[in-house]
Amino acid sequence: MPELPEVETIAADLRPQLSGHRIERVESLFPRMVRHPDAELFKAGLRERRIEAISRRGKYLLFHLDSQELFVVHLGMTGQLRVTAPDAPLETHTHLVLRLDDGRQLRYRDVRRFGRLLFGVEEELLRERRLPRLGPEPIDPNFTGDDLYRKLRGRRAPLKALLLDQAVVAGVGNIYADESLYRARIRPDRPAGRLSRKSARRLREALHDSLQLGIANRGSSVDDYRDGFGERGRQQEELLVYGRGGQPCPSCGRPLAVVRLAGRTTVFCRHCQR
DNA sequence: TTAAATTCCTGTAAGC
């Protein structure tokens, strides 16, 4: 599913394909995917706007329009964005089609419909709580282990739960949470507030490394994630623990444990992670 | 304020 590395890859792929192009028409829409404003205002807001830039914040894709407004996409679990020729067959579960000034189309497809689409001025979306306030970017060089330590201090929830909390750090999901905790050799069920400063620094490095590796490998296609060209990523082949419950730990060879934590399947090594 | 549970949604796979 799309987490920080996947969304980063998609943003980088779409940038050269879409920057400078104008949205001529919003051709079809599954209205319930739109979270703000209502579907008609959403359509009207995108129409005739030029896409000036594309960026990422957490797991959100931000299309910066020439009106100084944003077209915001969260891919949920199965969301996909595709740039297609005008006559490309419409895939099932396509919920939005934007026709561009050169005839190509930007299509949003989402089997499980957990994704969300928004439109508006960034400050307003934040102020009106249409977009959540997100924690720091874990790959930002200015984000330090001490910052993470301060974020976790006093919290009693398991570490895994807080890594998934977008207000603590932005962009981490189930895959990279498990990978990071394994790399840092820390148990996912440790109460977050009991982490030492030293361990927090190790965790920050592990987060940085696993996310950067994910970006370098163009994301993890464990489910139906596809990049901005419709291609699979390679990171799923490099994952150390995610999806490998019961298989040997890459480090000690003992079988990897599977538990349920924060409502999520969690894989870790009872021997290597303390 | 925090933490845990519930909800949304459909494809896939397991079980009978």
Place this chain on the structure above:
DNA sequence: TGCTTACAGGAATTTA
């Protein structure tokens, strides 16, 4: 083969 059921999970919402 065909049916039912469990499961996958991001995050908003609800409950405690």
